Amino acid sequence: MFPRRTVVIFACLVLLSALGLTLHRIEQGRPGYLGDLVNSKIKNKGQEQQKSKGGFKPGSEQPQGGRCSKKIEWLASLDLTYPIHYAERDIVARPTPNEKRESLTKVGDTLFPQATVLLPNQNPLVNLNHCPPPLVLEIPDIPTTPVDGSQMHVGIATTMQRLEESTPYIARWLKNTGAKLFVVVRKPEQGNPPTAPEMAIKQTKMRKQGMDVTLLPPMKEEEQYTETYFSLAKIMYTHRTEEASWFVLMDDDTFFPSMRALLAMLDKYDPAREYWIGAVSEQWWSVARYGMMAFGGAGIFLSRALAAVIDEVYDVCTTEMHPAAGGDERVMRCIYGHTETKLTNEPNLHQMDIFGDLSGVYESGRLPLSLHHWKGNAGYQVDLMSLVTDICGECFLQRWQFGDDTVLSNGYSIAVYPEGELANGLDFSKAEETWDSHTVDESVNPGTAHSMSPSRPKLALGTQKIQYRLLESALVDGAVRQSYLRKGKEGTDEADTLLVLYWRKDDGSVSRNSTQST
Numbered sequence: 001m002f003p004r005r006t007v008v009i010f011a012c013l014v015l016l017s018a019l020g021l022t023l024h025r026i027e028q029g030r031p032g033y034l035g036d037l038v039n040s041k042i043k044n045k046g047q048e049q050q051k052s053k054g055g056f057k058p059g060s061e062q063p064q065g066g067r068c069s070k071k072i073e074w075l076a077s078l079d080l081t082y083p084i085h086y087a088e089r090d091i092v093a094r095p096t097p098n099e100k101r102e103s104l105t106k107v108g109d110t111l112f113p114q115a116t117v118l119l120p121n122q123n124p125l126v127n128l129n130h131c132p133p134p135l136v137l138e139i140p141d142i143p144t145t146p147v148d149g150s151q152m153h154v155g156i157a158t159t160m161q162r163l164e165e166s167t168p169y170i171a172r173w174l175k176n177t178g179a180k181l182f183v184v185v186r187k188p189e190q191g192n193p194p195t196a197p198e199m200a201i202k203q204t205k206m207r208k209q210g211m212d213v214t215l216l217p218p219m220k221e222e223e224q225y226t227e228t229y230f231s232l233a234k235i236m237y238t239h240r241t242e243e244a245s246w247f248v249l250m251d252d253d254t255f256f257p258s259m260r261a262l263l264a265m266l267d268k269y270d271p272a273r274e275y276w277i278g279a280v281s282e283q284w285w286s287v288a289r290y291g292m293m294a295f296g297g298a299g300i301f302l303s304r305a306l307a308a309v310i311d312e313v314y315d316v317c318t319t320e321m322h323p324a325a326g327g328d329e330r331v332m333r334c335i336y337g338h339t340e341t342k343l344t345n346e347p348n349l350h351q352m353d354i355f356g357d358l359s360g361v362y363e364s365g366r367l368p369l370s371l372h373h374w375k376g377n378a379g380y381q382v383d384l385m386s387l388v389t390d391i392c393g394e395c396f397l398q399r400w401q402f403g404d405d406t407v408l409s410n411g412y413s414i415a416v417y418p419e420g421e422l423a424n425g426l427d428f429s430k431a432e433e434t435w436d437s438h439t440v441d442e443s444v445n446p447g448t449a450h451s452m453s454p455s456r457p458k459l460a461l462g463t464q465k466i467q468y469r470l471l472e473s474a475l476v477d478g479a480v481r482q483s484y485l486r487k488g489k490e491g492t493d494e495a496d497t498l499l500v501l502y503w504r505k506d507d508g509s510v511s512r513n514s515t516q517s518t
Helices: 004-018 073-077 160-174 196-208 225-238 259-266 284-290 304-320 327-338
Strands: 041-043 048-050 068-071 084-096 105-107 116-118 125-128 135-140 152-159 180-186 212-216 246-249 276-278 300-303 343-345 399-402 406-409 413-416 466-476 479-486 496-505
Touching: 084 125, 105 135, 116 125, 152 160, 152 225, 160 180, 160 196, 180 225, 196 212, 225 246, 225 304, 225 327, 246 304, 246 327, 300 304, 304 327, 466 496
Parallel strands: 084 135, 084 496, 105 399, 152 180, 152 246, 180 212, 276 343
Antiparallel strands: 041 048, 068 125, 084 116, 246 300, 276 300, 399 406, 406 413, 413 466, 466 479, 479 496
16 A cells, blocks of 8 residues: 555646646756657647657756746737647847857757646736746847948839838838838739829838838839839939949848848948849759849849949940840849959848748858848748847847757747757758759759758758747837747647747846857
């Protein structure tokens, strides 16, 4: 017979488990585990929790902290299937002299505490199992003063509807920078062209948002989009200011994550010399077909000297142009036909001609200077992905490793490697080949070697790698909230898991409580 005291303790443990609470034991000398959270299943509306293989092991140190109350009414706006696992953590971004953005920064602390099971229709004020202290992450100490982009003139050719869709994204990088934006608004495929009053209203709205923008009609009433695109070089140069040094042609779905980094790239070059800066496609078949040209989605950067030459030969180039030539191809043909200038390829500008799962790009730890095709890639809300830069500067897509199995790619995902890939030496200097590649016959380039190298084979999602993707991000009381979601498997009783980070600026009230290494 078991002692009566043992029977009572065992009964209490069973009862707590039946209520859907996760018990984690922290013994001296042994870190507590967030359990097998990534694969845990909740049955019968959260009344029974079953653990399965593959754990969200928190790393070398379990964050301590008692229970606390949190308001979760904002969860009502998200598409979640209850019950869910929920955990959150505050992060303090601390600017540190001589700190550099590394490909991967290792942190000794755990990222998340234990999770709490949230039930449907739960009170908006909930008690979380553990509320650890804020985690301090050191970031480069970059200037806090606004950037001066007055040297840049930027041109876009689009329709009024597409401009409306793109405005929040353009505002993220353009507003209050001093860069000038020229938008040539075209007639949509169906319908009438915008009227002058409509364009004036839109221009006023954008200017009130801090964007120095001018809306213009096409140079000719009836012209192809490719003609309008090429005309941007002429229009920008005609309206140039004394400060203008760089003339940028881009698509309406081009996004610059960091104007500071973009301007730093341009500072390497003398605008008084003829420079044609851009990036070739990431797919080798596109390069093989179109040649060594700056693809428009990545951004085409013309120095003042080269823009002057194009302006001078513009009419000749227009007459010589093949009618089927694309907009960026027209720029290439004009430059190759009338100058000795060759493409200066900047690999961190991205045309994003790669499709499928782009996690390998966004989780590579590389800071992109431009991104493209976000309108066609559902789920890549680059304005929300980069919102965290309001707190931590050049930290977009920066990677931190927590413990021995968890990596944050800031603004995109939290990835857990439950089978020990990190401990076994997974090479994070190489991008994971998650994307779809298209080979070129008789080419030694397998598809993206020229653009995405070095790279490594794709891991098995769900076993070798558990991924939580950014669901939403918002400014909340001076902080930036990021919510990372992993949906439970359809057709099973596996619950959704939501991991939430609150990024805050350092006000000096939190002592350093993490260990970083590169």
